[in-house]
Amino acid sequence: MHYPCVVAVLLANQIHKVSEVLFLKHLDWHQQWLALNAKGSLVTYQKTSAQEVLQQGLAQQKFEHNDAVVSCTESQALILNYYRNNIVHLFVLPSLVCHSIDSLISEQIDLTLQNIDKHSQDALSVVQQSYFLNSENDPSEVMTETINKLVKLDILTVHNEVYQVLDETLFMLLKGHLDNPFDKPTLAN
Structure with a gap:
């Protein structure tokens, strides 16, 4: 579930580009939302720090991390939509x-x-x-x-x-x- 969450946060930013600090804050919030919704649902979400989740996402090499900025190109965004679509309903x-x-x-x-x-x-x-x-x-x-x-x-x-x-x-x-x-x-x- 981690990688789709990273992608969902990145693609929810209109320009698909955000500072790492803000990205980690957004990712942390999404993890909190998932934790609130996990009670009584079929959603399972491993508790991991936002930094660790970002590192797992970066290991997929489908978006970029340069100069403390997380971003993706429009062509990368099209590919990443597949992963986002697996989690966006949440x-x-x-x-x-x-x-x-x-x-x-x-x-x-x-x-x-x-x-x-x-x-x-x-x-x-x-x-x-x-x-x-x-x-x-x-x-x-x-x-x-x-x-x-x-x-x-x-x-x-x-x-x-x-x-x-x-x-x-x-x-x-x-x-x-x-x-x-x-x-x-x-x-x-």
């Missing part, structure tokens, strides 16, 4: 929440649990179908659980029932795991 729910929050912020709507949940509902069913996620659970419970985990992992904070983004860099990275589900298709698409 990160689409936090990505959906981040897209919902970003959309609500741009519409200047309060980031309450009710607003985030309501805004996410239509996209949630599409994401569940697209990524073969369990759709038997109550959608509001799924969103609430995801939001609570994001708070627990210090991506979001809540004060007087209004959420706020704590870590803008990681927030943007999480959005990268999923194409914006709120983009309206046009005739050109």
